[in-house]
Structure formats: C-alpha cells, structure tokens
Amino acid sequence: MKSSLKLEISDQVAVLTLNNPQQLNAITLEMREELLKVLSDCEKSPEVRVIVLKGEGANFCSGSSINGMGNRTALETFDHMKKMIEVIKRIRNMEKIVISMVDGYAFGAGFSLAIAADMVYTSPEAKFGLAFNKIGLMPDCGLSYFLPRLVGPHKAKEWILHASIISAEEAKEYRIVNDIFPKEELYSVVMERAKSIAAGPFYANIMTKSIIDRSDRMNMEEVLEAERYAQTILQQTEDHREGINAFRNKVTPVFMGK
Incomplete structure (x- = not known):
C-alpha cells in the first residue's frame, strides 16, 4: 500500500x-x-x-x-x-x-x-x-x-x-x-x-524562534528578560566560541549544535 x-x-x-x-x-x-x-x-x-x-x-x-x-x-x-x-x-x-x-x-x-x-x-x-x-x-x-x-x-x-x-x-x-x-x-x-x-547555530535558532513566537503574548519587559536569559545560556555554548573564532580569523564557522 x-x-x-x-x-x-x-x-x-x-x-x-x-x-x-x-x-x-x-x-x-x-x-x-x-x-x-x-x-x-x-x-x-x-x-x-x-x-x-x-x-x-x-x-x-x-x-x-x-x-x-x-x-x-x-x-x-x-x-x-x-x-x-x-x-x-x-x-x-x-x-x-x-x-x-x-x-x-x-x-x-x-x-x-x-x-x-x-x-x-x-x-x-x-x-x-x-x-x-x-x-x-x-x-x-x-x-x-x-x-x-x-x-x-x-x-x-x-x-x-x-x-x-x-x-x-x-x-x-x-x-x-x-x-x-x-x-x-x-x-x-x-x-x-x-x-x-x-548548518547554523542550532540552539541560537531554536531560542530565537521560541522568543519570537511568544513575543505577541509578552510585553517589552518580558521579551527583554527572555532575551537576557537566552543570551546568557548561548554565550556558554561551543557554537558561540566557534562563531567568535571564525569571525576573528575571517573564516566560515562550522557549528556543531553544542
């Protein structure tokens, strides 16, 4: 069938x-x-x-x-x-x-x-x-x-x-x-x-989607706080370090979703 x-x-x-x-x-x-x-x-x-x-x-x-x-x-x-x-x-x-x-x-x-x-x-x-x-x-x-x-x-x-x-x-x-x-x-x-x-930074992508999808149910202060918490987490990821190193060395980053 x-x-x-x-x-x-x-x-x-x-x-x-x-x-x-x-x-x-x-x-x-x-x-x-x-x-x-x-x-x-x-x-x-x-x-x-x-x-x-x-x-x-x-x-x-x-x-x-x-x-x-x-x-x-x-x-x-x-x-x-x-x-x-x-x-x-x-x-x-x-x-x-x-x-x-x-x-x-x-x-x-x-x-x-x-x-x-x-x-x-x-x-x-x-x-x-x-x-x-x-x-x-x-x-x-x-x-x-x-x-x-x-x-x-x-x-x-x-x-x-x-x-x-x-x-x-x-x-x-x-x-x-x-x-x-x-x-x-x-x-x-x-x-x-x-x-x-x-091929992009997986966790940055899903956190971006999550906040945008919820933003019409939040006021500005709530969005700012959600961004602050998400950014704090993302700055600890290997993908963030990879992005910074690639930017400094002028090469394309290879994100691993970690």
Missing part, C-alpha cells in the same frame, strides 16, 4: 511530502496519523534540524478529504478533527524550524498547514483558498488564529466571508508568504535556505 507521506533526510533537513496527488494531496485520516508520527520523530531526531513541508506533484494540499463530510454525527466530527488539531499544534509548537513550500493549491486545512510553519515560500502558481463559507462552514485547523494575526481582522473577515482565493502575489503583499520563486527553482531555493539554517 502506498504511503500517504514521503520522508527524506539529507544535510539535517527532513523533507515531508504529502503524497495524495490524485486528490490534490487532500489530507486523509491516514495522512494525519502519519504526519503526527513523523513530525514527532523529526522533533526527537538529532539528524533533523529543519523540516520542509511540501506536496507531491503540482499542488501543496487541497484541504481535508471530503469523504464522510455531511454524514458524520457531532461526536464523530469532534473526534475526526482532533488529529488535525494535534498536527497543527505540533508544527506550531515544535522547537525546530518548519518551512512550507507551496506550489498550486493550499486550500482549507492545507492553508492552515502552510501558514502554521515558520516560513512560507511559493511558486507564482500558488493559490490559498478559503471555501468554507461555500459549504456552510467556518475556518478551522487554526486559520481563525493565524490569518488575523498575519493580515489583520478586517482583511481576514473579508476573505473568509467571500470564500476568497488568494494569489501568490496577494499573499506576499499581505505577508502570508516570505517570497515567491519560479516553479522550476522553488525546490532548490527552499532546500538551499533550509540547509543554510540547518
């Missing part, structure tokens, strides 16, 4: 590919289970420092599979959504850096999956869809949290209530995505950036 998820690891970068191209990489129950397990394994693995999420073929993810929609009981729906919520929380709360690589459709839960990551890069063909309103539903899987924080509540409500499809250019304009690259270059550019981060 074909796996719904592909995993490749090289140079401390794990590439997770949603593998359901016949349904535009719609998220099945099996895929949710695999995603949760593989993300957990990557979080624990010393061989992985950065995770790249992508879709097989010409699309990122068309959202949750519609199989069973409209026929579930309330309790079945409640339980059905639990695994996807756990996947989103795992991506968002992970110490390691997660990058979404979006080509083609990122609709519904696929939109949530993409913007739960730390960075989002797309091709010009990327499209972010909010079709919930058309089937009598509201956004889920964190979209009601992520989208207003990225684009503001007014624009988020406008897009959601109009069941909008957002182009790559508009997504970049509203800071949903970091950058857009030609389709034929997207994978190589994203991998280059992922490997560059993976």
Whole structure:
C-alpha cells in the first residue's frame, strides 16, 4: 500500500511530502496519523534540524478529504478533527524550524498547514483558498488564529466571508508568504535556505524562534528578560566560541549544535 507521506533526510533537513496527488494531496485520516508520527520523530531526531513541508506533484494540499463530510454525527466530527488539531499544534509548537513550500493549491486545512510553519515560500502558481463559507462552514485547523494575526481582522473577515482565493502575489503583499520563486527553482531555493539554517547555530535558532513566537503574548519587559536569559545560556555554548573564532580569523564557522 502506498504511503500517504514521503520522508527524506539529507544535510539535517527532513523533507515531508504529502503524497495524495490524485486528490490534490487532500489530507486523509491516514495522512494525519502519519504526519503526527513523523513530525514527532523529526522533533526527537538529532539528524533533523529543519523540516520542509511540501506536496507531491503540482499542488501543496487541497484541504481535508471530503469523504464522510455531511454524514458524520457531532461526536464523530469532534473526534475526526482532533488529529488535525494535534498536527497543527505540533508544527506550531515544535522547537525546530518548519518551512512550507507551496506550489498550486493550499486550500482549507492545507492553508492552515502552510501558514502554521515558520516560513512560507511559493511558486507564482500558488493559490490559498478559503471555501468554507461555500459549504456552510467556518475556518478551522487554526486559520481563525493565524490569518488575523498575519493580515489583520478586517482583511481576514473579508476573505473568509467571500470564500476568497488568494494569489501568490496577494499573499506576499499581505505577508502570508516570505517570497515567491519560479516553479522550476522553488525546490532548490527552499532546500538551499533550509540547509543554510540547518548548518547554523542550532540552539541560537531554536531560542530565537521560541522568543519570537511568544513575543505577541509578552510585553517589552518580558521579551527583554527572555532575551537576557537566552543570551546568557548561548554565550556558554561551543557554537558561540566557534562563531567568535571564525569571525576573528575571517573564516566560515562550522557549528556543531553544542
């Protein structure tokens, strides 16, 4: 039986590919289970420092599979959504850096999956869809949290209530995505950036991510204190000493994550 998820690891970068191209990489129950397990394994693995999420073929993810929609009981729906919520929380709360690589459709839960990551890069063909309103539903899987924080509540409500499809250019304009690259270059550019981060000072990276992710829940004084404690720890690391020595000798540092 074909796996719904592909995993490749090289140079401390794990590439997770949603593998359901016949349904535009719609998220099945099996895929949710695999995603949760593989993300957990990557979080624990010393061989992985950065995770790249992508879709097989010409699309990122068309959202949750519609199989069973409209026929579930309330309790079945409640339980059905639990695994996807756990996947989103795992991506968002992970110490390691997660990058979404979006080509083609990122609709519904696929939109949530993409913007739960730390960075989002797309091709010009990327499209972010909010079709919930058309089937009598509201956004889920964190979209009601992520989208207003990225684009503001007014624009988020406008897009959601109009069941909008957002182009790559508009997504970049509203800071949903970091950058857009030609389709034929997207994978190589994203991998280059992922490997560059993976080769960096691991603990500095995860502490930077942690403070930035918590900064909207802290005041300035709390952020300053968090920075002070983190910097005190980082100045005792071998990576810091390596960086200082490399700077003094005008050579490229080799960070070991220690």
